[in-house]
Amino acid sequence: MDFSWSDEQTAFRKEVARFAREELQDDVILRDREQEFFWNGWRKCGRFGIQGLPVPAEFGGSGSDALTTVGALEALGYGCRDNGLLFSLNAHMWGSEIPVLSFGSEAQKRRYLPKLASGEWLGVMAAAELGGGDVFQTRARRSSTGFVLTGSKTFVTQAADAELIVVLADLTAPSGARGTSAFLVEKGTPGLTVTRRLRKMGLRTSPTAELSLADCEVPLENLLGSEWQGGEILKTSMEWESICGLASYIGTMQRLGETSLEYSRERKQFGQPIGKFAAIARKITDMEVRLESSRLLLYKAAWLKSRGEDSSREAAMAKTYLGDSCVQSCLDAIQIHGGYGYMTEYQIERELRDAISARIHLAGLEVPA
Ligand SMILES: Cc1cc2nc3c(=O)[nH]c(=O)nc-3n(C[C@H](O)[C@H](O)[C@H](O)COP(=O)(O)OP(=O)(O)OC[C@H]3O[C@@H](n4cnc5c(N)ncnc54)[C@H](O)[C@@H]3O)c2cc1C
Numbered sequence: 001m002d003f004s005w006s007d008e009q010t011a012f013r014k015e016v017a018r019f020a021r022e023e024l025q026d027d028v029i030l031r032d033r034e035q036e037f038f039w040n041g042w043r044k045c046g047r048f049g050i051q052g053l054p055v056p057a058e059f060g061g062s063g064s065d066a067l068t069t070v071g072a073l074e075a076l077g078y079g080c081r082d083n084g085l086l087f088s089l090n091a092h093m094w095g096s097e098i099p100v101l102s103f104g105s106e107a108q109k110r111r112y113l114p115k116l117a118s119g120e121w122l123g124v125m126a127a128a129e130l131g132g133g134d135v136f137q138t139r140a141r142r143s144s145t146g147f148v149l150t151g152s153k154t155f156v157t158q159a160a161d162a163e164l165i166v167v168l169a170d171l172t173a174p175s176g177a178r179g180t181s182a183f184l185v186e187k188g189t190p191g192l193t194v195t196r197r198l199r200k201m202g203l204r205t206s207p208t209a210e211l212s213l214a215d216c217e218v219p220l221e222n223l224l225g226s227e228w229q230g231g232e233i234l235k236t237s238m239e240w241e242s243i244c245g246l247a248s249y250i251g252t253m254q255r256l257g258e259t260s261l262e263y264s265r266e267r268k269q270f271g272q273p274i275g276k277f278a279a280i281a282r283k284i285t286d287m288e289v290r291l292e293s294s295r296l297l298l299y300k301a302a303w304l305k306s307r308g309e310d311s312s313r314e315a316a317m318a319k320t321y322l323g324d325s326c327v328q329s330c331l332d333a334i335q336i337h338g339g340y341g342y343m344t345e346y347q348i349e350r351e352l353r354d355a356i357s358a359r360i361h362l363a364g365l366e367v368p369a
Helices: 007-023 028-034 039-048 066-079 083-103 106-118 230-244 247-266 278-306 312-336 338-342 349-359
Strands: 123-126 139-142 146-157 164-172 178-186 192-198 208-219
Touching: 007 039, 007 066, 028 349, 039 083, 066 083, 066 230, 066 247, 066 278, 083 106, 083 123, 083 146, 083 164, 083 178, 083 230, 083 247, 083 349, 123 146, 146 164, 146 178, 146 192, 164 208, 164 230, 178 208, 178 230, 230 278, 230 312, 247 278, 247 312, 247 349, 278 312, 312 338, 312 349
Parallel strands: 123 164, 139 164
Antiparallel strands: 139 146, 146 208, 164 178, 192 208
């Protein structure tokens, strides 16, 4: 076993943390209140190479493996407190780039990947539906020139801004055979509309909305993969998201642990630093243990994925444990900071609201037949 990062990985992690600390700071409290996306940060990330992490060099990215990507996203989460920006970056990479990269034709890769890798275009996946259930309610049927999509989608990250949406729909063939297929739907396609912006508890700087597809025609060449390959495409996207999508939360946990330790040394009550009280010291220790065990689980999943081995079991454990750990560490950090922890300006209550999504957005999305 070798738990060390290579020299290149270490240097890259440091560079990402510096970039996040110096370039991705602005008034996130205000944008959280106004539910505004950090466009300037998004563009800076594009120039730095964040959106290009999983995309090979021939399509404008750096072609980083899962472990390097996890290390970079962890550093990004350590330096950047806008979890909504980080969430949108993840939705973009795992919801659009990975599906196009893994299942796209050469022409699709050439058309979409360079724009997605540079951040010029924002891409997402629209899978979730209002009704839930075992089969997608959004339907696709063949037409003389391609496919016609009809239905609606909910909880779509950046739905109003995305230039490219990977839509999952139930395709019925003239023979009666049916199954999930994936379609590349570009912004401005007639019939595609954003019907409602959704307000939410956390990750408020990453806008979420509902979509309607009303007889939305997509050309034949916009079928992603082959007919009925949608389930496999969703599974591949979810595998990447389960591993890399929560890496930034490790950076958050490290930052909160450090801030809490510092505060527990400075804040005095009853004549001594509060860190001397066993109840506070125990919380600091628990935060550190959660951070370290989250790292070990996630690094193992990413290491397996980087070696091309099956990582689904490790990824499932990592995402479950990490989501719970981050929520608990946010609660501990708030408790350690007392009344200040509860106040918006200390920026811990927002971390808690943002972290709760980690227990939800990766849960339950299964692959309909
Ligand atoms: C902030 C945010 C952004 C999102 N962005 C997108 C997006 O861009 N695109 C998109 O398609 N979707 C998106 N989603 C939707 C997300 O993928 C779903 O919310 C998630 O998959 C859970 O599905 P659900 O909401 O239907 O909950 P359900 O599946 O209905 O789950 C309800 C509860 O039941 C539990 N549960 C479900 N199945 C099981 C089971 N088999 N065993 C035990 N417990 C179970 C769940 O854990 C949960 O606690 C987003 C969600 C959030 C919160």
